[in-house]
Amino acid sequence: ALAGAAAGVVLSVWGLELLKQVGARTVPRLAEVNVDLLVLVVTAVVAVGTGILFGLIPALATAKPELTEVLKEGGRSSTVGAHRNQVRNWLVIAEIASALVLLVGAGLLLKSYVWVQNVDPGFDRRHVLTVEVNLPDTKYPQRENADYREGEAMINFWNEALRRVQQLPGVEAAGFATILPLSGSNSDSSFSIEGRVVGKNEPGPDEEIRIVTPDYFRVLKTPLLSGRLFVETDNTHAPGVVIINEALAKKYWPNEEALGKRITFSNPRKPDPKWLTIVGIVRSVRHRGLDLDPAPEYYLPLAQRAESSMILTVRSAQDPGTLTSAIRREIQSIDPDQPIANVRTLETVTADSIAPRRMSMVLLGAFAGVALLLASVGIYGVISYLVVQRTHEIGVRMALGAQRSDVLRLIVGHAAKLVGIGTAIGLVLAFLSTRLLSVLLYNVGAFDLTTFLFVTIALAAVALLASYIPALRAARADPVAALGHDV
Known part of the structure; x- marks a missing residue:
């Protein structure tokens, strides 16, 4: 022990x-x-x-030992009664059933994980580096009203940082965004749609909002479906503009063209509200999770809504990790006291978003592996003990003309019985328990037939293989020696 x-x-x-x-x-x-x-x-x-x-x-x-038990078994090799063998058998059956339940659960999680990994997020995560930059309000003040958030020093910093980073060797595009896809962060804001009256006690539209620079969509390779992207002249001196994703367009303008429609953050009932015109529609991105449908989102230009905390996204033709030192140098050449933080690739961000799934899969898979090992060892031990117990009987059978194949069939048949009972019980338990995993599954049913069949066949094969080794040893035993065997 x-x-x-x-x-x-x-x-x-x-x-x-x-x-x-x-x-x-x-x-x-x-x-x-x-x-x-x-x-x-x-x-x-x-x-x-x-x-x-x-x-x-x-x-x-x-x-x-009970005397009647000993007399009943006579000189057959052991004083251990049949009920004790039954205890061993049921322990093995329990191991097989437990292993099947855990293996089915691990199989469902693995299949779900593979599905999630292959989901199209709506952007190209390859060769993109992300860097978090937080500007202190004391050095970069901003002024906010209902329509714009202004900060000249702040905007100048972001523009200069982009200009310098875009000139670095190997950089294809660079842009800023307030929130990264799949980062676990989110921000939403309510707005009003021109021409639509909302009741006094009814909630108005409230959707996820992102503040970005013009080249952000180029960095992520998010397709433009109609209209245009932001341009450098979309600033506080120009009319307000907004880009929406396909999901938001379908939600609020399902049967009409969304381009040209206007929204406002102001109270539309007040005189002269500041309207933002929809100038573009982009493909929906899975911001909240790979296993969740894209949410309605809208994007505002950074030049019209200044933010002090932004994430720099850089698409590179080379390994993006090699740009870290150069980006830090360029940022600090603008402001020597300005640090950068949370440097990672977009592929890492994506991988981290499904890390809980990976953790669940690894843990349950580890337990399933241990259970499979214990079940294999258990059935090997029981069959080995059975062979020792029945060695004399096997010798008699072989002396009377039984072939080695008959002995193999006898021993493996006993193992198959245990495996069959354990598998049947395990399947029932698996059907009852996998419903608890439903919240962790994606595109895979809790009663996925393929997983159940594969696990059942694999477990039965491993268990029968474990029993075949002692069965083969019994079949190769010398009949004369077996007849003289006594335990």
Whole structure:
């Protein structure tokens, strides 16, 4: 028991490091988790207690054999009754059933994870570096009203930063945005649509909002469906403009052209509200998650709505990570005190967005792997013990003309019976339990037939293979030696 506990501690240390790599960005304070003295003490106590408990029960049973049981079994090799074999069999059946439930769950999560990975996010995540820049309000003040948010020093900084970054070797396009797709952040704002009256107690339109620079759509390669993108002249001295995505256009103008329509953040009932004209419609992007449908969104030009916290996005023809030092240098050449933060590629952002799914899949897969190993070892042990118990019987059968194939069929048939019962119970339990995984699945049903069939066949194959080894050893036994065998 202690040796097994020691091996378990070693595996847990390795597994914990793997877990930290998989879930470092998604599990709070995971880096602080370590295998300490308390863990070792608890492990030792559990190991010793388990060893004593499961060693004491059969020892007590063997120490007090029932006389009738002994006489009934005669000289057949053991005083262990048939009911004790049944206990072993049911333990193996339980292991097989548990392994099947865990394997089905892991299979469903794996299939769902593959589906999510292959979802089109609506943008090209390759070769894009993202850098967070936060300007202090004390150095870069801004003035806000209902229609515009002005900040001349702030806008000048963003424009100069873009100009310098765009001149770096290998840079294809650069742009700023308030929120990255799939970053876990969000911002929404209410607005009014020209010509549409909303009741006094009725909520008006409220959708997700992004503040961007003109080349942001080029960086992400977000297709323009109609109209135009922002241009440099879309500033506070020009009429207000807005770009919407396809989802917002379909929601509010399902049967008419959205281009040219106007919205406002002001109260439309007041005189001379500041209207923003829809000048472009872009393809919808999955901002909230790869497993969620694109939400209605609208984009405003940074020059008309200044923001102090922006994310620089840079598309590069080379490895985007090599641009980090150059970007930092250019930013600090404008303002030596201005740091950059949270530097990562857009591919990393995307991978982090599905990290919880990956964590669930890895954990359940690990448990399923352990369960499969235990089931294989269990059926191997039971069949090996069965072979030892029935060695004399096997010798008699072979002496009477039984072939090796008959012996194989006898032993493997017993294993197949255990596997069949365990699989049947496991399938019932899996059907009942996989509904709990429904919230974690994407494009995969909780009763996915392909997964159930594959796991059932794979588990049965592994279990029968584990039983084939002792069965083959029994089939190759010398009949003369087997006849003289006694346990």
